[in-house]
Amino acid sequence: MNVKYRRVVRACAVAVGVCLPTLIAGVLGYAHEGHEHTPPPAGQTSAKAYKNIKVLKDLPADQLIPLMKSFDAALGVNCEFCHVVTENHEGFDRDDKPTKLMARKMIVMTQNLNKTQKILKNKASCYMCHQGNKEPIVVPPAQKPGNEPGQPAEQPSASGSGEAGSESVSK
Ligand code: HEC
Ligand code: HEC
Numbered sequence: 001m002n003v004k005y006r007r008v009v010r011a012c013a014v015a016v017g018v019c020l021p022t023l024i025a026g027v028l029g030y031a032h033e034g035h036e037h038t039p040p041p042a043g044q045t046s047a048k049a050y051k052n053i054k055v056l057k058d059l060p061a062d063q064l065i066p067l068m069k070s071f072d073a074a075l076g077v078n079c080e081f082c083h084v085v086t087e088n089h090e091g092f093d094r095d096d097k098p099t100k101l102m103a104r105k106m107i108v109m110t111q112n113l114n115k116t117q118k119i120l121k122n123k124a125s126c127y128m129c130h131q132g133n134k135e136p137i138v139v140p141p142a143q144k145p146g147n148e149p150g151q152p153a154e155q156p157s158a159s160g161s162g163e164a165g166s167e168s169v170s171k
Helices: 003-011 020-031 061-075 098-116 126-130 162-170
Strands: none
């Protein structure tokens, strides 16, 4: 995929319903790259323009593909992760893949976060949790002895002598 496009998407934090207008401006040109379809007319909803829209009904149709590309970037996947795509670039409306069904629920969850959790300042996005991973990393890396939370990283361990301790601090 186009590198420039990916940067725009990343920079934009791939929000659902957040900063899409800015994203669109930079991205529409790439939206149908490799597709023969003409972009849906501006002002039309996704529900009208597409066949099987259950949660993004009110999303302007010309923002659907850019949003889909933001999913790719947020999860580090391509369209086929959620869609069965035929040679003629058809099949996007099909619901065969569990990942697509999961994604619908994730969209609703992310929208709810932005709607109800004001502390997030509308920043909830797929990328916020996924950070380029199919499954978010939810457990911190294993902690090394002497590097417990709340302690300075270079703190001498209990087993170290005073000498060794001052050495490591002076580094
Ligand atoms: C993480 C999963 C996921 C990825 C990746 C993804 N999509 Fe989707 N896509 C969805 C979901 C979920 C819907 C249905 C949204 C709804 O029901 O409101 C959808 C709907 C669509 C539709 C509307 C189909 C119709 O007629 O109803 C198109 C077109 C589409 N995606 C294209 C793409 C393209 C192109 C890509 C890659 C650039 C892509 N998608 C990547 C989850 C994904
Ligand atoms: C608040 C954190 C959070 C946000 C925001 C979030 N996700 Fe997720 N997502 C998760 C977690 C955690 C899992 C793993 C759940 C599990 O283990 O079953 C997951 C799993 C998934 C999966 C299944 C992956 C697989 O390998 O089967 C998909 C698809 C997905 N998310 C799509 C999305 C999309 C698309 C968005 C944005 C609309 C999104 N997520 C936003 C936390 C989040």
